[in-house]
Amino acid sequence: MPILLQIDSSADASTSRTRALTAAVAAAWRGRGVDYEVVVRDLHADQLPHLRTPAQHWPRRLREGASIPDDLEELQRSVLDELLSADAVVIGAPMYNYSMPSTLKAWVDLIHVPGVTASFDEPSQPLAGRPAVIATARGAAYDPGTRTEGWDHVVPPLQLVLGEGLGMTVHVVATSRTLAERVPDLGARRAAEELEAALAEARRLGSTI
Ligand SMILES: Cc1cc2nc3c(=O)[nH]c(=O)nc-3n(C[C@H](O)[C@H](O)[C@H](O)COP(=O)(O)O)c2cc1C
Structure with missing residues (x-):
């Protein structure tokens, strides 16, 4: 039976955009048939320990x-x-201080193991070709051509680890300006439009990946 691993890391249990996006991917995945299963790991509710040793x-x-x-x-x-x-896999990855939540980073540090999930002295990419969806949300905007372009340090490291390291086929779903209600200059209407578009893309990916 096809299994989707849904990973959430937002500290917000009620209004989280990334949780809405991962849930949309999961709902579409389940909609493909009764045998389509979803396994949920909530890294905020059940936090993994940081590395204790480089070994x-x-x-x-x-x-x-x-x-x-x-x-x-x-x-x-x-x-x-x-x-x-x-x-x-679908991974909810909110932007916390321009990077990913430490709870998600703790998971990344456990699953990126050269010689096991990534190639090192010999080829080893057991997850090669499997789809990974990064569902990200950020309070402000990081659009191309703006001063803040390139300030997103959430998506690039995940793309590197999952795509380059593990060889997975990576898709990105992003919504921005989520703080528009508190910062009107961000544009509430544009924020709502971006969220709608991201949810539609999440549903599309959940039913096609
Ligand atoms: C601890 C913390 C740090 C944040 N840092 C940033 C930041 O550096 N840049 C930004 O644009 N938004 C920042 N935000 C806003 C979040 O990215 C935004 O609320 C996003 O929607 C969070 O994802 P979620 O809706 O899934 O919880 C921060 C929020 C929190 C709670």
């Missing part, structure tokens, strides 16, 4: 003698197995 970045054979405690090994194995079992 966690490597498989045992590349750890150069370092060891890691059994509980950490088990936790990382279960997070990796969950990802490796998924046919597709």
Whole structure:
């Protein structure tokens, strides 16, 4: 049965745009048939620990003698197995201080393992070609040609890790100006239009990836 792994990381449980986008992808995925399953991991509600040792970045054979405690090994194995079992992934990635939430970064640090999920001394990309949707939301605007173009440090590292590192086929759904109600200059109407367009794209991806 095809499995979508839905990952959320917004600290906002009620009005989150990224949660709305990941939910739209998941609903469209489920709509493809009764056997289309969604596994949810909420990184804000159930926070993963940060790395305790750099050895966690490597498989045992590349750890150069370092060891890691059994509980950490088990936790990382279960997070990796969950990802490796998924046919597709959607990741809610809100912008926090121009970067991704630390809860999401903790997940990235656990799943990007050279020699396991990414190639290192030998080719290893078990997730190559599988789709990954990055669903991002930011309070302000980072449009091309503006002063803030290039200030988004959420999407590029995720594209690098998932696309370059893991070889996945990456799609990006973005909505901006989400703080328009508090900052009228951002334009409430444009913000609403961007959200509608992003939701439509999320539904499209959920039914086609
Ligand atoms: C801790 C925190 C930091 C934020 N930093 C930024 C920022 O650097 N730039 C920005 O445009 N918006 C920033 N925002 C606004 C969020 O990106 C915006 O509210 C977005 O919609 C959050 O995603 P969500 O709706 O899924 O929760 C920040 C919000 C929070 C809570």
